Amino acid sequence: MTLHLPDAHGTLRPYEPRTEPFAPTPGAPLTSRTVFSAAHVVADPYADTTPDSPAAVDWDATLAFRHHLWSHGLGVAEAMDTAQRGMGLDWAGAAELIRRSAAEAKAVGGRIACGVGTDQLTGGTLADIRAAYEEQLAVTEESGAQAVLMASRALAATAQGPDDYLEVYGHLLRQSAEPVILHWLGPMFDPALEGYWGSSDLDAATGTFLEVIAAHPDKVDGIKVSLLDARREVDLRRRLPRGVRCYTGDDFHYPELIAGDEQGFSHALLGIFDPLGPLAAEAVRVLDTGNTEGFRTLLDPTVALSRHLFRAPTRFYKTGVVLLAWLAGHQSHFTMVGGLQSARSLPHLARAYELADGLGLFPDPKLAEERMRTLLHLYGVTP
Template identity: 85%
Template structure:
């Protein structure tokens, strides 16, 4: 059946949905790259909440989605910004999410790493001691749950740090007490404006030097770095300067195929929000790469970049809305409701384009269900033809 989808200019265009999904393998773990999908949370649609209320999470659906990712051989990056940390999911909700997901990972043998931050500081941190204490609380919970820690960028640290030396102090303090190697996360201001000037400078070259200083001082405590700056050449330059044994996990949702494929001087592993909706396809592409077939890998993954760039377009921090929207269309949840009411953060033309691109890629296991749900959304907005 033909759908009439609104474009950004207001006109309607006809679209013929596909009738068959792509078929994806499950089970086998990935070999040539370590790949994490940063996973979203499913809200409880029946909770009586407001945008300022603590998050109400549908735990069954949330954990079922993580089992879906694990079934395709992907790791889960838990309680990251894709899970709406700082945009609807508070620390209490994140702590429960980490505890539940880590237990589920242990039960099914899934790979998991969890975000460690300072978001329990709902008022200004005041000083570095408060930032350290908040980080320590979260690090203890993640390690106690048996998960790998991802040291996330901290709004509180960005607000109180006087310069690079404060970042060296805080991260050095945390790395010395980490029991297992961690992932350091550099999240750019396009994802969170409060992180502008992280590592002590708005000059990215200067910030990079501080970041590398932290790594050089503690290489044995760092499994890898996750870079989310949407600058492919900067990531390549950075990964070539990493100490031996320290991985680079790309967080570049604009340029991930080329960064994962790499070149004769190295490659990036992956920790990506776009691998939430792309999970099965991304895993299949990496399995092709495992055989040494870089061309086949790119042929599978390159066509997904248009969808990713659409979902992550400015304001980039609202990409979570598109991610959850596609999970709903794909049948991973029964509703399109988000914690904090974030389902309203994108427009109907944005949703229409996301549907069209995802359907064209064959991402929906049941195209008929996706079409029906898209028609229901259009009707909600007053589109009747």
Template identity: 85%
Template sequence: MTIQLPGTGGTLRAYEPRTEPLAVAAGTSFTSRTVFAAAHVVADPFADVSPDAPAAVDWDATLAFRRHLWAHGLGVAEAMDTAQRGMGLDWTGAAELIRRSAAEARAVGGRIACGVGTDQITGGTLAEIRAAYEEQLALVEDSGAQAVLMASRALAATATGPEDYLEVYGHLLRQATAPVVLHWLGPMFDPALTGYWGADDLDAATDVFLEIIAAHPDKVDGVKVSLLEARREVDLRRRLPRGVRCYTGDDFHYPELIAGDAKGFSHALLGVFDPLGPLAAQAVRLLDTGDTAGFRALLDPTVALSRHLFQAPTRFYKTGVVFLAWLAGHQDHFAMVGGLQSARSLPHFARAYELADGLGLFPDPKLAEDRMKTLLALYGVTR
């Protein structure tokens, strides 16, 4: 059996789906790397909301997906950009997500880290930005989750130079009750974060970032770097104080960065590990045994899919992530909070389906094929 997929120039081409998924088994957490999958949220498709209204979340399906990730040994990075923070999910919704997911993590023994930001405000003074961060940090710590200090649009808009970042982050790190992860999200993921750390020049910004860490190394578990520049990440991780981890957020170069070299390696906190969860877990277990070649053989072929999902405009990668979750049977619909399911084109979806199917990511390939045909029919492809 074949399926007709959009080709170039408005044409259709035949694609033959695979009939069997990749065989993967659930398992425990890893020994050689700390790995988080940044998880998406599942919208409530029956809620009568507009794209500008507060998000309506299907809590049962959202938490079930997190149990799926934990069952494969992955940690869950919660309420971060993959969960549409600032792109459909406001702070009220994120706070509820943190509370529910942290409780679920305690119930199943899963590892969880949660995003701390300032999205309850759109701007303000440095004091107001600190207060917004403090409110979110307190909620995350009270929930029992590890905190991830995310980049702040409000701080990026208000700060006049590196000294403002040093002051705000220094204040927060002194307050934190346990080591946190610092998140550097590049402007390709959020244009409002251009010039973060007080400099457009990335070398100068890196120096400020490292100065913050060096002043509080006991309060920094690690850093998550999402700049999509492998060389820069390697240089940064070699300059980190001993004991501070580098969590790659590079969805273009993650196999080589996680594998590492003689001078070190990156751990992982990745949005692409949402759709890749079981396969990524199997690859890291090979790495646990010292089988770096096996790890690369399994994970390297996934990069084409990741680069496709994260192609510019990169911030819309969430649409592809949720699309694949629907095809894989993790949710019954392809609706997103904020109406973001419309952010990618039919040819983009078709290529994502083809690449994911080729990797064997769909537990039920026939279900994925049928759902892809349903989407194609909505766009007028009926043969």
């Protein structure tokens, strides 16, 4: 049945939903690339909370979604930006999420890496920042998960220059039990991270970042780069020490970066692989056979959806991710931690639905259509 979707100009236009989904099935483990999906959290819709309250999480639905990702051979990047770290999920909630998800990963043999930051702080000295990182690193390592050292708002606000970053990260890498993933999150994802690594000049910042890695290559499994700049990522990965991986976090250019070139390729740690999980895994399995063209044929058409979800202000991409999880039947409601379901407009959400439906992302297109119709009605759209 026809849906009438509002466009960016407020005009309703007819859309005929897809009737058959793209139906990849879980298959062999991925071999040619290491691929993590940064996963969202499912809010408890019955909790009596306010935007300033600690997050109320539906643990059953949240963990079930992780099992969905593991079943397709993807790793889970836990308690990161996609899980609303710093945008509704505080450190207490993140710590619980890390413990629970790591236990589930161990039970099923799933791969997991967890975000380590300083979000229990609102300010402080470099010593305070080191201590906050250490607390979170201990929780992650004790859970048995790999650590992702996330960019710190507190460090961005406190550091006086590159030397402070070298000191803090050097301290953490020397004491980490296992190699970690370093995370460079650009200010388009979090404006508070402007000037990270001691400079707003990205060339200078890259130099400091590489200096940290060069001093401790045995403690760095890889880097996750989220700058939405493919050229810079390629240049950076070519300058990494041997054995240090580049995990693309570029939600605009991921097919070409994962496919790579004659000098190398990127692995992946991506928020867009939350809604794209099964399709992304299928594409990487094709790449595992050496069929780069087939990989690009599957994954290239998804870029329009990703660019839409991650358009400025990019940090609100989580709203579209959770919308698609609801439409796909992975959760029973469109409610988010901190009320963030209101962060995108109805035309934006309608376009996200249309693009995802066109890709066949919904296992049950009829359910997705019915839920989208319900959302439209709540906004006052009538046939």
